[in-house]
Amino acid sequence: MRGALRDAFLSALVALGIFGPMVGLVSTSGDHGLSLQVRPIAVAVVVGLIFAGRLLILSWRGGGPRQRNLALAERVARAGKYITPILLLAAIALPFTGSRYYIDLGTLVLTYIMLGWGLNIVVGLAGLLDLGYVAFYAVGAYSYALLAMTFGLGFWTCLPLAGILAALWGVMLGFPVLRLRGDYLAIVTLAFGEIIRIVLTNWVSLTNGPNGISGVPRPTLFGLAFSMDGGPGTFGDFFNIEPAVIQRIIFLYYVILGLALLTNWVSLRLRRLPLGRAWEALREDEVACRSLGINVRNTKLTAFGIGAMFGGFAGAFFATRQGFISPESFTFMESATVLAIVVLGGLGSQLGVALAAIAMIGGLEALRDFLSFLGDQMNSPVFAGIASELPLYRVLIFGIALVVMMVLRPRGLISGRTPSVALTKLKEIAPDLVAESRS
Amino acid sequence: MAYALQQLINGVTLGMIYGLIAVGYTMVYGIIGMINFAHGDVFMVGSFLSLIALLGLSAFGITSVPLALALTLLFAAGIAALYGWTIERVAYRPLRGSFRLAPLISAIGMSITLQNFVQVSQGARVKPVDAIIPGGIRLMDRGGFAVQLSWMQIAIVVITLTILGIFTWLVTKTPLGRTMRACEQDLKMASLLGIDTDRTISLTFVIGAALAAVAGFMFLLYYGVIDFYIGFIAGIKAFTAAVLGGIGSLPGAVLGGLLIGLIEVFWSAYFSIEYKDVAAFSILIIVLIFMPNGILGRAEVEKV
Numbered sequence: 001m002r003g004a005l006r007d008a009f010l011s012a013l014v015a016l017g018i019f020g021p022m023v024g025l026v027s028t029s030g031d032h033g034l035s036l037q038v039r040p041i042a043v044a045v046v047v048g049l050i051f052a053g054r055l056l057i058l059s060w061r062g063g064g065p066r067q068r069n070l071a072l073a074e075r076v077a078r079a080g081k082y083i084t085p086i087l088l089l090a091a092i093a094l095p096f097t098g099s100r101y102y103i104d105l106g107t108l109v110l111t112y113i114m115l116g117w118g119l120n121i122v123v124g125l126a127g128l129l130d131l132g133y134v135a136f137y138a139v140g141a142y143s144y145a146l147l148a149m150t151f152g153l154g155f156w157t158c159l160p161l162a163g164i165l166a167a168l169w170g171v172m173l174g175f176p177v178l179r180l181r182g183d184y185l186a187i188v189t190l191a192f193g194e195i196i197r198i199v200l201t202n203w204v205s206l207t208n209g210p211n212g213i214s215g216v217p218r219p220t221l222f223g224l225a226f227s228m229d230g231g232p233g234t235f236g237d238f239f240n241i242e243p244a245v246i247q248r249i250i251f252l253y254y255v256i257l258g259l260a261l262l263t264n265w266v267s268l269r270l271r272r273l274p275l276g277r278a279w280e281a282l283r284e285d286e287v288a289c290r291s292l293g294i295n296v297r298n299t300k301l302t303a304f305g306i307g308a309m310f311g312g313f314a315g316a317f318f319a320t321r322q323g324f325i326s327p328e329s330f331t332f333m334e335s336a337t338v339l340a341i342v343v344l345g346g347l348g349s350q351l352g353v354a355l356a357a358i359a360m361i362g363g364l365e366a367l368r369d370f371l372s373f374l375g376d377q378m379n380s381p382v383f384a385g386i387a388s389e390l391p392l393y394r395v396l397i398f399g400i401a402l403v404v405m406m407v408l409r410p411r412g413l414i415s416g417r418t419p420s421v422a423l424t425k426l427k428e429i430a431p432d433l434v435a436e437s438r439s
Numbered sequence: 440m441a442y443a444l445q446q447l448i449n450g451v452t453l454g455m456i457y458g459l460i461a462v463g464y465t466m467v468y469g470i471i472g473m474i475n476f477a478h479g480d481v482f483m484v485g486s487f488l489s490l491i492a493l494l495g496l497s498a499f500g501i502t503s504v505p506l507a508l509a510l511t512l513l514f515a516a517g518i519a520a521l522y523g524w525t526i527e528r529v530a531y532r533p534l535r536g537s538f539r540l541a542p543l544i545s546a547i548g549m550s551i552t553l554q555n556f557v558q559v560s561q562g563a564r565v566k567p568v569d570a571i572i573p574g575g576i577r578l579m580d581r582g583g584f585a586v587q588l589s590w591m592q593i594a595i596v597v598i599t600l601t602i603l604g605i606f607t608w609l610v611t612k613t614p615l616g617r618t619m620r621a622c623e624q625d626l627k628m629a630s631l632l633g634i635d636t637d638r639t640i641s642l643t644f645v646i647g648a649a650l651a652a653v654a655g656f657m658f659l660l661y662y663g664v665i666d667f668y669i670g671f672i673a674g675i676k677a678f679t680a681a682v683l684g685g686i687g688s689l690p691g692a693v694l695g696g697l698l699i700g701l702i703e704v705f706w707s708a709y710f711s712i713e714y715k716d717v718a719a720f721s722i723l724i725i726v727l728i729f730m731p732n733g734i735l736g737r738a739e740v741e742k743v
Contacts, residue, residue: 021518022484022557022560022561025495026561026562027487027562028562034568036494127540129543177724177728184731187678188724190675191720194672195717392555392559395555396551396555396558406537410541
């Protein structure tokens with residue numbers, strides 16, 4: 001106990017050094033330039049939390065968490081059989097609530113689920129860390145917006161085109177850089193994502209620069225437009241119902257649900273093909289793959305291209321849903337959010353990605369609304385304050401989650417990979433059974 | 440000619456800053472073979488710490504410029520070193536021996552965490568400061584264009600060269616440097632020979648973070664404006680510098696930094712300032728494809 005106290009005290013001391021200046025001394029701009037504002041209570045709270053947290057972790061540590069986690073993962077994997085159909089039914093039934101708020105939130109979550117599943121092919125299956133995934137999302141969005149507005153093409157014509165263009169970009173980027181080591185690849189994709197964003201911002205004659213493109217056309221249902229005037233050839237006219245905004249919202253919701261399910265279906269099927277097996281083998285050991293005769297470059301390239309294609313689909317959908325796109329929407333933080341979802345879901349698990357997106361996007365949004373509701377009801381500025389601050393902390397939570405996940409459960413909350421051969425326990429082997437010692 | 444000379448001066452100054460950050464990347468890569476994505480953000484944290492120290496000192500009424508600069512430098516480097524140590528301890532050490540992507544993802548997470556932590560704690564607005572060392576020397580005046588060498592630029596070059604001198608002495612002449620070089624050559628063998636590798640790796644992060652904080656301090660003095668996002672772009676550029684110079688090579692990092700600084704400044708001066716980041720990132724991609732060993736690097740042998 002004394003040791004634990006000492007350890008916690010030292011942690012608190014380090015925390016004081018780290019958080020003291022950054023949290024306790026805030027540079028605020030006043031009338032005469034910047035000045036410092038002192039916040040001792042905030043520092044005391046943070047340091048106290050670290051002290052208590054460290055003490056708690058140290059006193060918990062004896063209980064063999066590994067086995068518990070394995071049991072939990074197994075239980076979740078078994079429960080997955082029931083969770084999947086329930087989630088699917090809930091997703092299909094959601095629009096029948098008729099609440100615009102829930103449908104909008106559902107659309108947002110489904111967009112991230114689709115992006116997560118797309119990135120899962122690249123990161124989770126093939127093991128290539130792509131930090132510029134948002135670039136393909138942007139390519140899809142801008143392809144759709146520009147094709148639709150310049151040539152007057154409809155959404156359903158542009159959707160495959162946007163996917164193909166994004167895939168082309170993926171292959172173009174991937175072709176030269178895929179022979180690089182994993183960490184080099186990560187930083188090159190990061191740089192590529194930034195290049196795309198900078199070009200979109202500065203190529204004003206094509207993309208209208210930072211002002212973005214507005215008035216992106218909405219999708220139609222077999223040629224029936226969702227316009228409010230209810231004229232001939234619109235959805236309302238054809239079915240003889242009063243046109244309402246909610247119809248378009250619901251339609252868009254089902255479009256993204258369909259697209260997300262398509263992504264899921266394709267990646268589930270691909271996993272069973274030799275190609276998918278090659279991806280997973282590549283993730284585990286590239287050298288072994290090469291010596292077994294797998295064409296490493298082409299295998300990586302297909303993963304990259306297919307992942308990019310789904311990113312492009314999602315981008316086209318994003319453009320048509322928002323009706324407005326600008327480079328602002330395609331920053332590195334977006335890539336980081338999608339990556340966090342994939343990692344939290346457990347690199348490679350389809351259900352995990354969906355649950356992570358629901359928790360991280362929908363859960364945080366719901367928490368914010370709940371807090372602001374509490375703030376309104378109880379007239380308490382504390383809850384309202386937390387609610388308005390929460391979006392700021394969202395990405396911070398993602399960052400911390402990435403680190404914590406890697407340290408505690410690197411294979412994800414729900415490990416979706418069931419290896420056919422696995423070592424359960426390290427065994428001692430008598431020396432005379434081993435011809436040569438392992439390196 | 441005069442214009443080009445001015446750009447040369449600016450480029451060398453900027454290159455010094457990139458070089459200092461690049462040393463941190465290359466040291467960590469040399470020892471544990473991973474890219475410390477959070478390093479650029481440590482640079483940003485160092486910059487903010489310098490800002491806080493400068494404001495604090497002026498609140499205490501310390502007006503002597505050399506004293507204020509020295510205290511700020513010590514404070515920023517010291518606290519940033521603590522950041523470096525903590526990052527290694529919390530996010531990287533538990534992952535040794537984990538699967539291939541784990542340290543990378545953890546490093547990305549750390550980078551995002553630091554960026555947003557500073558955004559939340561210090562605010563998202565840009566922070567401007569007044570020039571602390573104003574004035575300079577007029578080198579030449581030709582055709583209505585005056586070539587300026589400001590005191591600030593001289594200070595930056597002098598500080599960088601001093602710090603790099605101390606650092607080179609540390610790596611080549613001291614026992615600590617010897618253990619670091621041993622760990623770089625073969626981590627496992629070094630640990631078999633009784634070197635505390637964990638301690639050496641920690642110290643590498645500490646030194647790298649302190650150097651990055653010095654760079655952040657000079658960035659603040661040179662540009663006079665910082666925000667929470669500077670670490671991201673500067674980090675990629677410094678990484679490009681490390682790769683260009685040959686990752687793992689310390690002189691290479693400084694050389695690469697100088698080259699990147701010059702390329703960026705000349706590109707902005709003669710082509711387009713909007714695409715200056717694109718130029719640096721394109722160099723990264725081109726270098727990785729055509730000369731992945733960099734200028735002074737060794738060829739990498741993949742061991743199975």
